Amino acid sequence: MRRLEGKNAIITGAGRGLGKAFVKAFAMEGCSIWAITRSDREEFREYITGLEEEYDITIENVIADLASEDSIKNAYKHINSQKKSIDILINNAGIAHMGLFQLTKMEFVKQLYMVNVIAPMIFSQLVMRNMSRQQSGRIVNVASTAAEEVYEGNAVYGSSKAALVAFTKSFAAETMKYGVTVNAIAPGLINTDMSKVFEGSDPKEPIRHTALGRKIEPSEIADVVINMLSDDMNIINGTVITINGGHK
Amino acid sequence: MTNLEKYNQAFIETLEVAKEQLEGLEYQQIANWDSVGHMTLIAAIEDAFDIMMDTDDIIDLSSYEKGKEILSANYDIEF
Numbered sequence: 188m189r190r191l192e193g194k195n196a197i198i199t200g201a202g203r204g205l206g207k208a209f210v211k212a213f214a215m216e217g218c219s220i221w222a223i224t225r226s227d228r229e230e231f232r233e234y235i236t237g238l239e240e241e242y243d244i245t246i247e248n249v250i251a252d253l254a255s256e257d258s259i260k261n262a263y264k265h266i267n268s269q270k271k272s273i274d275i276l277i278n279n280a281g282i283a284h285m286g287l288f289q290l291t292k293m294e295f296v297k298q299l300y301m302v303n304v305i306a307p308m309i310f311s312q313l314v315m316r317n318m319s320r321q322q323s324g325r326i327v328n329v330a331s332t333a334a335e336e337v338y339e340g341n342a343v344y345g346s347s348k349a350a351l352v353a354f355t356k357s358f359a360a361e362t363m364k365y366g367v368t369v370n371a372i373a374p375g376l377i378n379t380d381m382s383k384v385f386e387g388s389d390p391k392e393p394i395r396h397t398a399l400g401r402k403i404e405p406s407e408i409a410d411v412v413i414n415m416l417s418d419d420m421n422i423i424n425g426t427v428i429t430i431n432g433g434h435k
Numbered sequence: 436m437t438n439l440e441k442y443n444q445a446f447i448e449t450l451e452v453a454k455e456q457l458e459g460l461e462y463q464q465i466a467n468w469d470s471v472g473h474m475t476l477i478a479a480i481e482d483a484f485d486i487m488m489d490t491d492d493i494i495d496l497s498s499y500e501k502g503k504e505i506l507s508a509n510y511d512i513e514f
Contacts, residue, residue, distance in 0.1 A: 267487060312490060320478050364471065 189217030190417050195271050197314065199223040199253060199306070200280025202231050204379030205329065208405030209277055210246065212413055214238040219245045221266050223280070225252055253280050253306040254298055263313040273317045275416060278307035278351075279329045283384040288342040296343050303347040308354060311369070319365040325416050326362075328355050328371040332431050335373075348373075352427055359425030368424040370415060375431025378402035399432025438484070439514045442506070445479035446499060460499040486510050 196213055200206040201222035210222050222235060227250050235246040251262035266273065282299045284291075307328055318324025333341055334348035352371055359369035375397060376382050382402060394401060411430050415423065436444075446457055450467045462468055468476070477493050480486075484506070488496075492509055496502045506512040 264487060316474070316478070319474055 189215070190413060191275075192217035194218045194274040195221070196275035196277060197221045197223065197266065197273060197310070198277045198279060199251075199310065200329075201248075202226070202228060204381050205374070205377055205405045205408055206277075206279045207231075207234070208409045209279060209412065210235065211238060212406065212409035213275075214242045214244050214246065216413055217242065217244060218275070219271075221247050221249050223249050223251050223253075223262060226250065253302045256305075256309060259306055259309045260313070263310070267313075267317065272321055273314050274321075274324060276310055276314045276324070276326045277329070277412070278310055278326070280306065281329065281331075281348075281381075282344075283381045284344040285340040285385050286343070287340055291343055299343055300347055300350075303344075304350045304354070307351060311354075311358060315362065315365075315367065318362075318367045322366040324362075324365075324367040325421075326358075326367065326369040327412055327415065328352075328369070330355070330371040330373045330427060332373050332375045332429060334427075355427065356425045363424050366421075368421060370423060370425065371427045372408065372412060372415075373427050373429045373431075374403060374408050375399075375429075376402045377408060378404050396435055397432055398435045400435075401432075403430060403432060438512055441483040442480070442503065442514065445476060445483050449476045449479045457499050462497045480506070484510065484512055486512075 191213060196218050198206055198209050198213065198220055201210050201220070202224035210220055213220055224231060227248065232248060235248060238244070239246050249262050249265060252258040281303045284299055311326055314324065314326070328351050330351045331348040333345040334352045336345060352373070355369055355371040362369050376385060376394060408430055411428065414420065415428065443454060443457060446452060446460070447454060450465065450472055452460065452465065452467070460468070462473060477488060477496070480502070481488055489509070492505050496505055503514050507514060
């Protein structure tokens, strides 16, 4: 029995890295997907077509610029017009950044906050309308261990993820009465292109303080989220699950 | 069923009020029209007219009369 059989999920930032791993893992578990990406890439279209054929589900690539509120609303309107249940929202898209705050342009800070914080809020507010009617739904926000870490260069990215964590906890207090849970995951360093932003001049430095001693594979994160979405985990709400293999 | 009848029915069924109570009814004036009741009412209105209301309109729908104004002005629903 596939664990997400017959469910429908929206996954943002689906085209690469962790998002792409989510798409595959969800497809394997029988979940149909609206895969939100910023651009239309043939390679990704071929990828999802292969998954559709292999796992007998549907995946639609929905193009949206998460830096634009109108673009997000249009994507949602398109999805909502299909009159299907929206069972799961994975707010995965994010902009990684490491750099001294004093040398970071405010225009970039605004863009990062739009994608990392405001876009998940907009998507959550929109899908909550469906989920409250359904009296069920799961929202998972992809935060980061950077939300609680203190180091030079983490002021913008870390604070955005901390904001996402705070949003997760308080929004969860509003949703439980509708049978909807809101949780976050806080991955450590993931083996994706995005993580290279955090490596600096020494690629081993970020993993030096992890008990795991290596980066986490995207599929390992996806496995945790699949477990979080199983029916017997529906009492978990307003929680942040750290996925970093432990601190050292 | 006319648009007014559909609109009234959304209020009557979700907020459990009588038709005679609708005129002048405002958000949070009765126990059933709290924040939870409001979202249930919005869902009923959206279903009745097959529309998707903008978030700003949902927030602005503060009374029975205001709702009719919003639906007329922004969703081409005539009463």
